[in-house]
Amino acid sequence: MNSVDVVIIGGGPAGLAAAVSAKEAGSGKVLVIERNNELGGILVQCIHNGFGLHTFGEELTGPEYADRYIKKATEAGAEFLLNTMVLDISGDRVVTAMNEKDGLFQIKAGAVILAMGCRERPRGALNIPGSRPAGIYTAGTAQRLINIEGLMPGKEVVILGSGDIGLIMARRMTLEGAHVNAVVELMPYSTGLRRNIVQCLDDFNIPLLLSHTVIRTEGKEHLTGVVVAEVGPDRKPVPGTEIHYDCDCLLLSCGLIPENELSRQTGVAISPVTNGPVVDDTFETSIPGVFSCGNVLHVHDLVDYVSEEAGKAGRYAAVYARKHGAEERGSHRIEVCAEGGRGVRYTVPSSIYEDSMDEKVTVRFRVGSVFKWAYISVYADDERILHQKKKILTPGEMCQVQITKEQLQSISGLKKLTVKIEEE
Amino acid sequence: MYDAVIIGAGVTGAAAARELSRLQAKVCVLEKGEDVCVGTSKANSAIIHAGYDPVPGTLMAKLNIEGNEMMDKLCADLDIPFQRNGALIVCTDPAEEGKLDTLLQRGIENGVKGLRIVKGEELREMEPNLSDDVTAALYAPTSGIICPFELTCGMAENACENGVQFFFDQKVSGIIHDQDGLYHVKAGDKEYVTRAVINAAGVYADEIHNMVSSEKITIRPRRGEYCLYDKELGDHVTHTIFQLPTDKGKGVLVTPTVHGNMLAGPTSDFITDKDDTSTTAEGIAEVLSKECISVKPLSGRKIITSFAGLRAHGDKGDFIIGEAEDAPLFYDLAGIESPGLTSSPAIGKMAAEWAEKALGLKRKEDFREKRKGIPHFAELSFEERQKLIREDPLYGQIVCRCETVTEGEIVNAIRRPLGARSLDGVKRRTRAGMGRCQAGFCSPKVIDIIHRETGLPYEKITKCGGDSVIVLQHTKEQAEDAGEEKA
Structure with missing residues (x-):
């Protein structure tokens, strides 16, 4: 069996950034295993711009952003296996994978980084009543068909869900000559980025119907129309508000689900809120030597944050592999908690080892509803150590706070940090 | 001229075709859809019923028992999965337990083996996730689960390998019985001349029957809605859990599927459109509210899809099987609702015996009863997988990540007899697209493979035949590139 210092599952933005930093941190052999026929993950089909403002200080397209990391990883000496599927990771980090050329094979990994990304919530999981004709796709599938395959799935379009891919696809379909009738959102707010609503809907006069949903699909072989209705505060359709659209295409942008089949199989503890692994400040999961980053950990809004987190995961994985796990994490573990409910839904990381932590740790989270002029507060046990006023906090945009080692060290016997939203 | 034309390539038509392919006869199957198993046969509970339910003395009772008994050998011959997981008919009201005895007696009368009443600890041990309200159950160990697609595909392919012709996109528009006693079956722009007709047209069997007979029959579609759960919940129960019918209604069943999901349903509503x-929102709500009567709650967040199927309900209170009174050699296999899937092999056998006698056909000596299925990579061992990839590297490429389906399996499904031509055709044969992402990732890849293997242009590749095209045209840039090439 071949041995590799760091095996990274997934060659998207997270896997690539992790590979770069693992090599930079001095790892010997770093292997990225990618199931697709090219590196870059979902970025490859995101041909719009807006990537990399934080990382590179300029606006890049998805493929350009990916390309920079592919070059960096290649130059750093990472190795890649494409068209290769990982079938299993054992608790002691034996990775079983397969491809056409090498068949089925196993690799012993010093450390493993889970970077498999996420998938879209499909129609079936949304329980939209009606027929099941051709013409109903997730927004990402349509994006792949158009941007990679050069094929148009429809001309008269309705989009359910205002997630970012849905917004981007509203503009993309319009530019390709399709007519987007409306973007329909169940919630009273969009789950996409503000800038995407302006640039992809407003600029093209595409209506955004908040507190609406699709209540029926029509057409036996191919989609011929959908019925949309307003929903009440209970999110149930309000009778009498039905709007009928003739359309041949319904795109779904109703949420992303981290793809943690492998993680679960391996026995990694999964958060019921994020559907991603539970990690500490080194991005290590509940299984020693198995790290996680990117959208498989929690769904991000900006790729820049993915790269940043993955960079850290790569560095810590390299350290783990080099020391064969001999160096224990710190002994002073501080739990990081979310208040839950409509406020802070979760935090990544969910624990920090104060004695081994970096000088600064970024805690990222999402909120469960929209807040205006509210405070993000951090409590160290019962003492408030951070209180930041924010103009707006929405579920569609990731929030963050920074905690310093100094802050934590100044409180003796600290057990728990709690992140919450406080209104005036 | 054909000896027999079978109308309909659902499970009944496929079973009839396979049994007739044992005979020295020229037989064809006319199917209005683009593939086998695209009507009633494709969406049902996928249960092989034990046979305690039908009224003794009916064709349903007889054929249910016969069909059930044929299943082990049939599935082994056809290389398809079948599992006798047993059924529990559960009672949630002690006052109703007497009805379990009635069912038990009826089952015994029908010839069902191994039936017994189970209670208390033994019942909980057998099925820990039964709801707390369950007080007793009738246990039917011969009940089983199967994949209706694979059963239909398997029988049809085997019939095809034994010489039965299949013609798709052939909707029968008229049948003329000429003075020589031959039938002229019109379908599309073609006419098929045959000595005998076997009507296995599912919910449309009445229309076909009424083309030749003045003794009219009526088939009413009765719709059933289902929810399919993620494999994560696949071991919620291991037996098929039926609810004992009460004054409040029939209840819904909860069952594992032979591929490891959990299935709940069906509702039961007569509709007019066949x-x-x-x-419907109401139907799904009904399934969700009823399933937890018999089992501990299933998380609604784990539903991966919901679907509806139609039952072909006849107006005679039994299967309508036999020669039409005023149309000699026109044979109905109609009103095949539950337990139709279970009965199908026995129905097919009955049709073939009848044809053998009425048409004076002889048995083939070279009938090949075994069919080799598509290898299911996901179910193979490490060594078997290695061997398969060595033999054909396409088995080393995963296309559907949720169900671990390889390119080799998809190519096999397209190239084999009666091969798949649509996304659903590939899905039914290989399970690509049946997992939790519901084809989000694999459909562009499967379209590519269908295009490569069949030469069909992208705009002609469909989800399930007819107008169900996946893409309408090329994007602007692609269209321009193509234009430049031409210039």
Whole structure:
């Protein structure tokens, strides 16, 4: 069996950034295993711009952003296996994978980084009543068909869900000559980025119907129309508000689900809120030597944050592999908690080892509803150590706070940090 | 001229075709859809019933028992999965337990083996996730689960390998019985001349029957809606859990599927449109509210899809099987609702015995009863997988990540007899697209493979035949590139 210092599952933005930093941190052999026929993950089909403002200080397209990391990883000496599927990771980090050329094979990994990304919530999981004709796709599938395959799935379009891919696809379909009738959102707010609503809907006069949903699909072989209705505060359709659209295409942008089949199989503890692994400040999961980053950990809004987190995961994985796990994490573990409910839904990381932590740790989270002029507060046990006023906090945009080692060290016997939203 | 034309390539038509392919006869199957198993046969509970339910003395009772008994050998011959997981008919009201005895007696009369009443600890041990309200159950160990697609595909392919012709996109528009006693079956722009007709047209069997007979029959579509759960919940129960019918209604069943999901349903509503397999908000709500009567709650967040199927309900209170009174050699296999899937092999056998006698046909000596299925990579061992990839590297490429389906399996499904031509055709044969992402990732890849293997242009590749095209045209840039090449 071949041995590799760091095996990274997934060659998207997270896997690539992790590979770069693992090599930079001095790892010997770093292997990225990618199931697709090219590196870059979902970025490859995101041909719009807006990537990399934080990382590179300029606006890049998805493929350009990916390309920079592919070059960096290649130059750093990472190795890649494409068209290769990982079938299993054992608790002691034996990775079983397969491809056409090498068949089925196993690799012993010093450390493993889970970077498999996420998938879209499909129609079936949304329980939209009606027929099941051709013409109903997730927004990402349509994006792949158009941007990679050069094929148009429809001309008269309705989009359910205002997630970012849905917004981007509203503009993309319009530019390709399709007519987007409306973007329909169940919630009273969009789950996409503000800038995407302006640039992809407003600029093209595409209506955004908040507190609406699709209540029926029509057409036996191919989609011929959908019925949309307003929903009440209970999110149930309000009778009498039905709007009928003739359309041949319904795109779904109703949420992303981290793809943690492998993680679960391996026995990694999964958060019921994020559907991603539970990690500490080194991005290590509940299984020693198995790290996680990117959208498989929690769904991000900006790729820049993915790269940043993955960079850290790569560095810590390299350290783990080099020391064969001999160096224990710190002994002073501080739990990081979310208040839950409509406020802070979760935090990544969910624990920090104060004695081994970096000088600064970024805690990222999402909120469960929209807040205006509210405070993000951090409590160290019962003492408030951070209180930041924010103009707006929405579920569609990731929030963050920074905690310093100094802050934590100044409180003796600290057990728990709690992140919450406080209104005036 | 054909000896027999079978109308309909659902499970009944496929079973008849396979049994007739044992005979020295020229037989064809006319199917209005683009593939086998695209009507009633494709969406049902996928249960092989034990046979305690039908009224003794009916064709349903007889054929259910016969069909059930044929299943082990049939599935082994056809290389398809079948599992006798047993059924529990559960009672949630002690006052109703007497009805379990009635069912038990009826089952015994029908010839069902191994039936017994189970209670208390033994019942909980057998099935820990039964709801707390369950007080007793009738246990039917011969009940089983199967994949209706694979059963239909398997029988049809085997019939095809034994010489039966299949013609798709052939909707029968008229049948003329000429003075020589031959039938002229019109379908599309073609006419098929045959000595005998076997009507296995599912919910349309009445229309076909009424083309030749003045003794009219009526088939009413009765719709059933289902919820399919993620494999994560696949071991919620291991037996098929039926609810004992009460004054409040029939209840719904909860069952593992032979591929490891959990299935709940069906509802039961008469509708008028024979193609309407739409789901409804009310129907899904009904399934969700009833399933937890018999089992501990299933998380609604784990539903991966919901679907509806139609039952072909006849107006005679039994299967309508036999020669039409005023149309000699026109044979109905109609009103095949539950337990139709279970009975199908026995129905097919009955049709073939009848044809053998009425048409004076001889048995083939070279009938090949075994069919080799598509290898299911996901179910193979490490060594078997290695061997398969060595033999054909396409088995080393995963296309559907949720169900671990390889390119080799998809190519096999397209190239084999009666091969798949659509996304659903590939899905039914290989399970690509049946997992939790519901084809989000694999459909562009499967379209590519269908295009490569069949030469069909992208705009002609469909989800399920007819107008169900996946893409309408090329994007602007692609269209321009193509234009430049031409210039």
